[in-house]
Amino acid sequence: MENTLRQKARELLEKGEVKVVIGYGWNKRKTHTTPVFITKPQDVEKLIFNPLCVNNLSLYLTRKFPDIKALGKPAIVAKGCDIKTIAVLISESQLKREDVVILGMSCNGVVYKQELWKGELKPEIMPTKCHNCDVRNPHIADIIIGEKVNFTPPDTPAGMVFDKIRELDKKSNSERWDFWIEHFNRCIKCYACRQVCPLCYCERCIAEKNMPQWIETSAHPRGNLAWNLKRAMDLTGRCTFCGECERACPVNIPLNLVNQKLALVVKDAFGHKAGYDEKVHPPMIVFNMEDTEDFIK
Amino acid sequence: MTTKFLKKENLGKLIDTLIGEGSIFVAPRMGARQVVYAPVSKFEEIVFDYIIPINSFKEFLFPQTETVAAFSIHKEGVDLRGVEIEPKETVIFGSRPCDAASVASLRAVFNWDFKDEFYNRREDKAVVMTVACTKADDSCFCTTVNLTPDSQKGSDILLQETSGGDYAVEAITEKGKGFMDRFNNFFEPLPTAYSPLPTVDIKPIAGVDVQKVKEWLKDTKHYENPLWQELARKCIGCGACTFACPTCHCFDIVDEGSAFEGERIKNWDACQFEFFTLHTSGHNPRDTQYKRWRNRFMCKFNFYPNKFSSRGCVGCGRCIRVCPVRLDITEVMEEISSLR
Amino acid sequence: MDNIYLPYLATIEDIYEEAPDVRTCRLVFKDPKVRDTFDFKTGQFALYSAFGLGESTFCIASSPTHKGYIQCTFRKSGRVTGGLSDLGIGDTMGFRGPYGNWFPIDKWKGKNILFIAGGIGFPPVRSVIWNCLDRRKDFGDITIVYGAKSVADLVYKNELAQWSRMSDVKLVQAVDPGGETPDWKGKIGFVPTVLEQAAPSPNNAIAVTCGPPIMIKFVLQALNKLGFSDEQVYTTLENKMKCGVGKCGRCNVGDIYICKEGPVYTAAEVKRMYNDF
Numbered sequence: 080m081e082n083t084l085r086q087k088a089r090e091l092l093e094k095g096e097v098k099v100v101i102g103y104g105w106n107k108r109k110t111h112t113t114p115v116f117i118t119k120p121q122d123v124e125k126l127i128f129n130p131l132c133v134n135n136l137s138l139y140l141t142r143k144f145p146d147i148k149a150l151g152k153p154a155i156v157a158k159g160c161d162i163k164t165i166a167v168l169i170s171e172s173q174l175k176r177e178d179v180v181i182l183g184m185s186c187n188g189v190v191y192k193q194e195l196w197k198g199e200l201k202p203e204i205m206p207t208k209c210h211n212c213d214v215r216n217p218h219i220a221d222i223i224i225g226e227k228v229n230f231t232p233p234d235t236p237a238g239m240v241f242d243k244i245r246e247l248d249k250k251s252n253s254e255r256w257d258f259w260i261e262h263f264n265r266c267i268k269c270y271a272c273r274q275v276c277p278l279c280y281c282e283r284c285i286a287e288k289n290m291p292q293w294i295e296t297s298a299h300p301r302g303n304l305a306w307n308l309k310r311a312m313d314l315t316g317r318c319t320f321c322g323e324c325e326r327a328c329p330v331n332i333p334l335n336l337v338n339q340k341l342a343l344v345v346k347d348a349f350g351h352k353a354g355y356d357e358k359v360h361p362p363m364i365v366f367n368m369e370d371t372e373d374f375i376k
Numbered sequence: 377m378t379t380k381f382l383k384k385e386n387l388g389k390l391i392d393t394l395i396g397e398g399s400i401f402v403a404p405r406m407g408a409r410q411v412v413y414a415p416v417s418k419f420e421e422i423v424f425d426y427i428i429p430i431n432s433f434k435e436f437l438f439p440q441t442e443t444v445a446a447f448s449i450h451k452e453g454v455d456l457r458g459v460e461i462e463p464k465e466t467v468i469f470g471s472r473p474c475d476a477a478s479v480a481s482l483r484a485v486f487n488w489d490f491k492d493e494f495y496n497r498r499e500d501k502a503v504v505m506t507v508a509c510t511k512a513d514d515s516c517f518c519t520t521v522n523l524t525p526d527s528q529k530g531s532d533i534l535l536q537e538t539s540g541g542d543y544a545v546e547a548i549t550e551k552g553k554g555f556m557d558r559f560n561n562f563f564e565p566l567p568t569a570y571s572p573l574p575t576v577d578i579k580p581i582a583g584v585d586v587q588k589v590k591e592w593l594k595d596t597k598h599y600e601n602p603l604w605q606e607l608a609r610k611c612i613g614c615g616a617c618t619f620a621c622p623t624c625h626c627f628d629i630v631d632e633g634s635a636f637e638g639e640r641i642k643n644w645d646a647c648q649f650e651f652f653t654l655h656t657s658g659h660n661p662r663d664t665q666y667k668r669w670r671n672r673f674m675c676k677f678n679f680y681p682n683k684f685s686s687r688g689c690v691g692c693g694r695c696i697r698v699c700p701v702r703l704d705i706t707e708v709m710e711e712i713s714s715l716r
Numbered sequence: 717m718d719n720i721y722l723p724y725l726a727t728i729e730d731i732y733e734e735a736p737d738v739r740t741c742r743l744v745f746k747d748p749k750v751r752d753t754f755d756f757k758t759g760q761f762a763l764y765s766a767f768g769l770g771e772s773t774f775c776i777a778s779s780p781t782h783k784g785y786i787q788c789t790f791r792k793s794g795r796v797t798g799g800l801s802d803l804g805i806g807d808t809m810g811f812r813g814p815y816g817n818w819f820p821i822d823k824w825k826g827k828n829i830l831f832i833a834g835g836i837g838f839p840p841v842r843s844v845i846w847n848c849l850d851r852r853k854d855f856g857d858i859t860i861v862y863g864a865k866s867v868a869d870l871v872y873k874n875e876l877a878q879w880s881r882m883s884d885v886k887l888v889q890a891v892d893p894g895g896e897t898p899d900w901k902g903k904i905g906f907v908p909t910v911l912e913q914a915a916p917s918p919n920n921a922i923a924v925t926c927g928p929p930i931m932i933k934f935v936l937q938a939l940n941k942l943g944f945s946d947e948q949v950y951t952t953l954e955n956k957m958k959c960g961v962g963k964c965g966r967c968n969v970g971d972i973y974i975c976k977e978g979p980v981y982t983a984a985e986v987k988r989m990y991n992d993f
Contacts, residue, residue, distance in 0.1 A: 106702055106704055106707065107704070107706075107707045107710065108514060110514050111702045112702070113610065113701060113702040113703070113704075114610040114701050115610075116609055116610070134700070134701060138612065139610075143612075143613070144665075145664065146605060146609060146664055146665070146666065147609065262408070265407070265408060267440060267619050267644070268440075268615075268643075268644075269614055269615035269616045269618075269619045269646070270614050270615060270649070271612075271614035271615070271616040271698075271700055273614070274612040274613050274614035274700075275612055275614065275700045275701075287649075287650075287651045289794075289795045290794070290795050290798065292630075292632075292795070295630075295632050296628065296630055296643055297441040297630070297632060297641050297643050298440045298441045298643065298644070299441055323700070326700065327614065327616070327700035329430060329431075329616045329619070329620055329698040330407075330408060330430075330431075331408040331409050331410060332408075444719065444721040444722070445719070445721060445722050445723075447767045447768075449767055449768060449808075453725070453727075453746070453807075453808045454725060454767050454808040454810075456722070456723070456725055456767070456810070458717070458719035458721075458722040459719070460717045461717065485962075485963060485965075486963060488962060488976075489961070489962060489976065490720045490961035490962060490963070491718065491720065492720060492963055493717050493718050493719065493720075494719075497717070596970070596988070596989070596990050596991070599970075599990045599991055599992070600991060625963070625965060626964055626965035626966060627958070627959070627963070627964050627965075628958055628964070629721065629770065629771060629958045629959060629964070630770055631765075631767065631768050631769055631770045631771075633768055634768075635768065638767065638768045640721065640765075640770075642721065645958075645964070645965075645966070647965065647966070652956075652966055653955070653956050653966050654956065655954075655955070655956050656772075656793045656794040656797065656956075657793070657928070659928075659929055661955065661969070661992055661993045662992070667992070671968075671992070674970070674971075674990075675965075675968075678971065679968065679970065679971040682971050683971050683973075
């Protein structure tokens with residue numbers, strides 16, 4: 080698989096079809112994977128693909144990275160879940176389909192609990208998104224790399240995130256409030272969630288607007304709640320559950336819970352799931368005569 | 377100074393006594409599925425099997441959010457009142473030698489010329505009880521920056537774990553000695569036989585020459601080297617590294633409140649944020665991410681050592697652990713060391 | 717407890733509207749002790765607060781030779797300057813300072829002084845101008861080259877008129893092309909060009925300049941062309957600051973903290989710095 084990837088990458092660079100291949104490589108000590116930007120055909124050997132390739136590299140296609148844009152047309156190594164965010168970026172006019180070559184990787188899941196990784200993929204070391212993945216065979220790609228994966232996700236979403244959502248749904252408002260306040264209180268306002276999110280591409284985030292000051296910058300409960308709720312609302316109907324925000328959070332705020340809860344709400348209300356079709360706009364940014372209004376109470 | 381012995385059960389009694397006296401006892405404990413420095417209320421909350429907490433303990437000397445003044449605005453003018461702090465004694469147990477070494481760096485920046493009494497009063501009331509490291513992970517690199525896993529620097533008291541789970545304890549500073557004298561019923565004489573656990577052996581990263589890195593950075597010509605852009609390309613510009621870093625000290629000052637009353641607050645800030653250096657005019661001296669990242673690296677290995685004669689980096693490895701894209705500061709040191 | 721973040725309170729005694737969105741406030745400290753003992757040197761800066769909105773950094777625009785009050789001039793452009801602009805005569809501002817170094821005018825005795833300023837970069841230069849004018853006999857020729865985008869954008873219009881009437885001051889005023897009015901009698905052109913045309917002599921001279929970064933860059937080139945050495949040229953670097961006392965870590969240009977070692981530097985010193993401004 081890696082050989083095919085390298086070969087395709089080399090061809091693209093040699094033919095000049097792309098100027099940079101955004102992919103995964105090893106760190107110096109070969110313990111972790113890290114994003115690499117290959118601009119020379121002779122460097123394609125640095126490209127790797129394995130279950131430790133957790134990052135959603137589509138982040139680097141956004142306008143947050145003018146230096147990368149300046150390199151020229153990119154090809155991107157993307158798992159199905161990463162392609163979902165690319166689809167949203169295209170549907171939101173952040174990217175044109177023809178401006179990126181997608182090297183879609185067949186995927187059997189990724190590893191979050193790296194300390195438990197012994198070279199084989201077991202369900203207990205995979206994140207919730209992999210348990211429910213219906214895009215292990217990339218759904219939008221220019222070149223698909225790897226063999227077809229046979230995997231049928233469960234009808235009812237499974238895994239820790241969804242179990243916890245169902246548990247919280249059964250609780251009272253005040254219990255849920257306490258749950259979230261406890262978690263948000265830990266927020267240190269490092270904005271890793273925002274910076275790692277491919278869909279947080281605003282040129283000036285509301286957290287940095289101070290006329291008026293919409294969100295207090297202090298890491299006190301008021302400021303933390305405002306920030307985390309605001310971000311969750313902005314991702315409603317757009318979040319593709321790549322899970323990067325929660326993975327990046329240094330204080331382990333369970334951001335997947337809030338984002339997936341909202342994704343379920345949107346699915347119920349609008350029948351929309353983000354990231355499957357780059358021609359479909361997220362429901363919160365379009366007006367439709369058929370929109371139900373039963374959420375207005 | 378003399379070495380004493382702290383039995384585990386006496387540690388529990390020490391905690392109870394301190395908390396009874398109104399002190400704060402900070403120690404490694406679980407917080408949201410990871411080990412963090414946080415106040416504990418009893419012995420049982422402490423995690424003993426840990427490498428290094430994910431946060432540094434700087435938040436107990438330099439809180440993330442601290443009110444420095446309060447004001448109320450009315451027709452006749454403004455009432456303004458500076459905040460007076462009277463910190464409680466804060467015992468930081470289970471600090472690591474790298475973290476302890478960072479205290480001198482914070483002290484330097486908060487005291488050159490103008491003195492920040494918010495920091496000083498907190499540091500005065502802090503007792504740093506460091507436990508020498510018996511384990512390390514692949515992000516630890518203290519020996520690469522000339523520290524050791526059993527370094528005394530910055531600690532008031534240095535503890536060494538024994539095979540029985542007790543500690544051999546040495547007072548390093550007068551403050552530490554005073555603390556041990558105060559609780560001499562818990563700090564017992566050293567038994568004739570005890571077996572200290574061996575300190576972990578961390579090999580310095582072979583390809584890194586810190587002195588060379590410093591010299592290279594000092595040359596202003598190298599500021600424009602294309603290497604910077606290449607090395608920092610993957611940086612996403614979050615503040616995780618700076619907030620986790622024990623020596624990063626940058627902050628913002630903001631006003632919060634209603635139209636009639638409010639507070640002036642000092643908040644942690646990060647040189648990695650785009651708006652950190654943005655002028656009102658729209659000009660930004662560090663307008664792209666690699667410039668911001670270059671500033672952080674320069675600060676650690678050039679500005680800090682030159683300006684404050686203290687360490688900008690203690691090798692705790694937190695910036696590597698928390699980085700969502702695994703931008704590894706030691707790899708950059710290696711790259712620069714390998715330049716001719 | 718000594719609190720380095722606690723400002724003095726000052727009453728706005730007078731307000732002059734200098735240009736669209738630019739105003740000068742005359743401040744008097746509320747505490748009589750501070751009023752009597754407060755002193756500063758020309759070129760130093762301070763942090764001014766609009767309570768509830770925050771603090772903003774700019775220079776002290778008046779001269780220390782004018783006792784009993786201080787002045788600041790700022791453009792309404794952000795949260796804090798917006799708040800400061802909403803204040804009226806009699807209202808309270810916070811003031812923290814003076815901070816930083818100053819123009820070493822005592823070392824300039826007997827020299828000709830050339831002032832070059834652009835737009836809203838005039839206030840720090842104005843402080844030096846008044847300081848020199850109040851000690852007129854200490855200095856040789858005094859030349860002022862000042863330009864702004866348009867006639868309306870010129871600040872200190874009254875003082876410009878006053879200086880133009882002084883026989884021992886040479887004043888060259890300019891506006892950018894397109895910024896002139898039908899009755900404009902000054903020059904039309906950008907400050908560096910106007911400066912080159914005015915061709916002041918570098919002999920026994922000191923140049924003081926402040927303005928937008930791009931203007932300073934070309935002014936330094938023009939001065940070099942005219943024969944000024946970098947040691948003869950002084951400027952003041954304004955970086956974003958929050959604390960003003962060397963702690964908050966954002967005004968640094970390389971290992972130089974502008975708030976502590978600056979903001980006043982010679983062009984020679986600026987050229988030795990990391991390219992970080």
